[in-house]
Amino acid sequence: MSDPMQEIMASFFIECEELHESLVDALQLLADGESDIETINVAFRAVHSIKGGAGAFGLDALVDFAHQFETVMDACRSGTLSIDTPLNELFLRCSDMLSDLIRCSRDGEDVDAATSTGLIAELSGYVPSEDEGEVEEIEFQPMVLDLGELGPGSDALPMDLPPLDLPSLDDSDETEAPELGPSDKARLAVEFRAEGELYESGNEPLFLIKALADLGRCETKLTLDPPKSIDDLNTLGSRLSWNIVVETDMPPTAVHEIFEFAEGLCKLNVVAIPGSAAALTKDVSTEVPVEAAESSAPAPAEAQSSNTPDAPAAAPAPASKPEEPAPIPKPAAAKAPEKAATTPPKTSPTVRVDLERIERLVNLVGELVINQAMLSQSIAEENIPPNSPVSAGLDEFMQLTRNIQESVMMIRAQPVKSLFQRMSRIVRESSAAVDKTVKLVTDGENTEIDKTAIERLADPLTHMIRNAVDHGLEDAETRIAQGKSKQGEIKLRAAHKSGRVLIEVSDDGAGINREKVKSKAMEKGLIPDEAILSDSEIDQLLFLPGFSTATEVSNLSGRGVGMDVVKTQITSLGGRVTIESTPGAGTTFAISLPLTLAVLDGMVITVAQETLVIPLNAIVETLSLSVDDLKPVAGGQSVLCVREQFVPVLDLGVELGYREEAPMQDGTIALLISPEEGVLVALLVDTIEDQRQVVIKGMQESYGRVPGVAAATILGDGQIALILDPNDLVQNATGDDLVITQKKAS
Amino acid sequence: MSLSVLAVDDSRTMRDMINLALRTEGFDVHLADDGEHGLEVLDDIDPDVIITDINMPRLDGFGFIDAVRLREDTRTTPILVLTTESSAELKTKARTAGATGWIVKPFAQDKLVRALKMVAG
Amino acid sequence: MSELKDAQTSDSASSTQTEYLSFRIGDSEYSVEIMSVREIRGWTRTTSLPHAPHFVRGVINLRGTVLPVVDLALRLGLDASEPEERNVIIVVDVGTRVMGLRVDAVSDILAFSDDQLQPPPDMTSKSRFVRALTILDDRMVRILDLAAVLPSNEEIAA
Known part of the structure; x- marks a missing residue:
């Protein structure tokens, strides 16, 4: 343990x-x-x-x-x-x-x-x-717990108390202290008189005297003052006083420690009586007048209204057990007033669960989904009519499975709030670093998303925010000259939108300087000098590896991380990033993410006898080709003409090393994918099998990263199918030249 | 026969610690998140002693003690206030509110147990 | 094959002895420490991994997890036959990784003490997979170094 x-x-x-x-x-x-x-x-x-x-x-x-x-x-x-x-x-x-x-x-x-x-x-x-x-x-000491020291060694347990030698109440007319005869042992004489408030505050003389007995053998005398008036009859407590002689070597302060809580609510005199040799000296005398505390003002009336407080009842009977604090029966009515005043709790009750347990549940549900798919497949193979009870039952089973799956995924979901809060710090720190005043406005903090996604969004978001502060927003003078407020604004927004989570980072800065971006890209050889690009194509250049617009490396964003890394990170979460920018008005980066990282909508295809899954969100269009549709360019590279755009063609079987290059057959299927905004690539596959949700199984831990492959899944027949990462595939197949070539052409 | 304790504190860590410290000493421990919750728990159990924090949402320690003292069944139940300050002012405040005693946070287990025994046997 | 576990626990071999699972690849006998063997499965079709080293047959579904399978014959540079129904996959635990090893057939459980083992004479690149050799009833048994057999990160990335 x-x-x-x-x-x-x-x-x-x-x-x-x-x-x-x-x-x-x-x-x-x-x-x-x-x-x-x-x-x-x-x-x-x-x-x-x-x-x-x-x-x-x-x-x-x-x-x-x-x-x-x-x-x-x-x-x-x-x-x-x-x-x-x-x-x-x-x-x-x-x-x-x-x-x-x-x-x-x-x-x-x-x-x-x-x-x-x-x-x-x-x-x-x-x-x-x-x-x-x-x-x-202020005693700040680390807490020390004595675990497992429950045995008989614990001397403070009430059972171990020496018997208290208390006289009965009949001796009440005796007022002198117990005899202080000569003794070898040092003793403390304690005179203690309880005031009414002592009982009101929940203190109990019995326990105090018992605690005294822990110091040593006690001789106790109890005194009951005669009532001064008829009113005194019911306030028995304040008429009781005790004279106790404790055989102990402890200093009088030990007694004061015991009476710590009672101080001010009682008369307390402690006198040290040294062993027979030493002289009798009065050490400490404490007599604190009862505080005239407001809250205890109604006390006498209350004391009268009920019977006597339980303390005097306990005192004359020292044998009474500590677990008997004279319970007063609970009248139901007494509870009611407080209840009426209480407001119902606002927060719903929560249970903390080990993440590992949730993972296990998620995995089990994944198994369930796979099993259900296998069952569906075998039932389909049996040619059972769709209106049979088996098919109806299966439909219900599928529905339930999906509901369970969604509910389980919701357990992992958390509001993006914590993430947004981290970003407010980034804004503070980064704006201070570049000497700009920036206000962060957040919206939709309670939007929920998978916990893992929240963790993995921190890096890309941090980078985007830093970028917005550093490059997006103008400095104060420029802003004022533009008629904007001196303070720049960054908006962080989250929302659920058609089954996905949308996160937007926008600034009210100058917008993307497209001329600058373009010339930078040309300078770096990322695009040919004569390239004619649309605004959105120029914006996309920001995501190219190695691109950085900062003329000088500032201490903020110049950390060697570019927007390409941001894009990779988002993509690895199954997400997409888009840019929208208006000159003079600002830039918005929009991230769209799947609700959960554990399932994916995919298209099941085959190529060279292998079954593969392609994420549905990557596929723009599917086409059935005839041989004439492909136009060879050079060196085995072909293009496809789609709506007057030349689209490079990749044979998936060849790219994955499943087969040698072979002439295309009629009826070959092309999946148009868009690795980047405005860029199309055609992937040739043999057949399309199905379009369905698949459970994502990571391969990273068991094997390692496979180029062009995002993860794996288990299909209805129990076979593993790889889930492709089309963007990675295209990049691996061609390098970036392909995309650039295409840009040049368009 | 073990003493039953109701500990009211909005800090989960503090509740965990009190729980651990007292359970190992054989106390019967009940926990509540704040004053309001504490009063709800008191509807179900009748503890031998109550430990309460002061700074809490919804109903703070002072309000809680007031309410406890107004209830017939808990009018004389010992209440220990958990506080990080040991200033005389705070003691007075706790006392005025109707507390029986106080424990300075962070507490040592033996001190806590001793304080409990001082007020509840 | 289910009695393997029993054999492992019931065999009261002296404490200095270590148990090994031996198996056949072609005509040669190899073995691995039984403590690293998780289970033995019949052959199932693998799903090929693109750009994987040639000795990685692919991945299979091991009760919901993705299990990479190494073809030991290919890994050891022996003549490799196409997988058959009667081949087996030995699932081994190596550190934090779990992998399947495709072998022709499982043959025996053997126990050797360390002093019976000899280091392989020549540490050429091919023999780096063999940790030790021993003779049993005139047969030579090769004890594999599993850590070396599994594809390294460099090999996977290549």
């Missing part, structure tokens, strides 16, 4: 992420001018909880930072400090630092101490950190 503290720590870091998310949310609301006190409360609580947990694990750097952060927020909360723009910006930077500290603590990495210290100093500028003395008082 794994260490429970390790598990709690792991879950703490997950909680930290959630808390940080709500912190960022709240700070964003505050930045947008929200002034609800609950918003700052949420932010405060998030930092506070992070501090609390971090303290328990001895994560000092995190605790120190969170503490100062929380202190300033507390001042805002209590109204002594108001949140203006610079303070909110500081909070946001601190929230970034907090996130770093959490990550470093989790991964055991070194913390950027300089930044942390700097921010703490900035925070201290708002609310000075407390002086040394008080800081020390």
